[in-house]
Amino acid sequence: MPSRGNTLYSAKADKKDEFYTQYSDIQREVNAYLEYNPDVFKNKTVLLPCDDPEWSNFTKFFAQNFERFGLKKLISTSYANDKKSAIYIQLSLFEKDSIKFDKNKTNSHGKIFILDRDVNKSGKIDINDLKWDYLEGDGDFRSDEVKKLRDESDIIITNPPFSLFREFVSWIIDANKKFLIIGNINAISYKEIFPLIKNNKMWTGNRFNQRVDGKNMTFLVPDSYEMKGTELYIDKDGKKYISVSGTGWFTNLEHGRRHQPLQLMSMEDNIRFSKHKELRNKEYKKYDNYDAIEVPFTDSIPSDYSGIMGVPITFLTKYNPEQFLILGLSASAGYDREIVGIPFLGNRDARPIINGKNTYARIFIRFKETKNENNIEN
């Protein structure tokens, strides 16, 4: 097991696989799906993989709300301590005091917690009814044992290890499950992820790349996490947190914001009144190598332009599938080069060019054809 202060430990911890989600972030996000569909969890089996059931906020939140959500079954699993890149919590009393405690398994085996009935006969199903056991294996989500749990569930919810994000998404999609997971904006341009977004099989959740109370999404990190940069801070209890820009939720569950149309001005009005100096009293630029206009800000999409438009990747947080069609993505420095769905731009890097200069990575969109005056599909 890696020990605190050891170099190997620090290097591994930098993989950012041990970031822990805050209760309030889970609550705020889940509320958005319940608002859209109060029965979203009704009679559903929810799996929380890549968790640490005895203390994870995901397990706590769903166990506490088991009856309110009408859940059928809650399953959460954790990865063996030996396999983790950093250890946040010491052996919990829950495990140590249990008759099931096994010192030969505690570090090498994953754990499973299940909630499906009123075990303690208190008259309600809640966190006190969670049953636990060691898994046969280490709890790797790719193991046959955890795959079986995936197959029996309806909705998969977690903050997966950042280093395995692509694999984790494929693991969900292969089984055709509903999901709500945390990820970073960079993932949008991965060749495994973008096609899912383009084809409306995955979208950004209610909160994505958005500051709340002046902060990006903030995660608890292990004590040993090296404090670098301004985005790391310690609270009054000495706990360390990192605030990560460009982070948020990805899902295939419906939520209200996804169906709100973007309110936009015409091209003429944008040129006259835009708050962006790049557009005011100027023309929308055209790319040299692709028949589309450059729209450098999502709020400047001209409501009356029927051709193809290149918009920033952050457009996706405002994307309404009834209003727009996504055509493709251009690559840019630091992005995956072989993304499926790039319109062919004729240059080696597949980046849109304006007056001989590369622009930023862009998503190419156009309005859906059947539309009323607000560009909403009839």
Ligand SMILES: C[S@@+](CC[C@H](N)C(=O)[O-])C[C@H]1O[C@@H](n2cnc3c(N)ncnc32)[C@H](O)[C@@H]1O
């Ligand atoms: C980003 S943390 C999130 C933990 C927890 N879900 C939360 O949000 O508070 C990802 C977790 O996945 C675990 N993990 C890493 N690789 C894994 C794998 N192959 N299978 C299952 N879990 C894994 C890590 O040990 C870590 O606990």
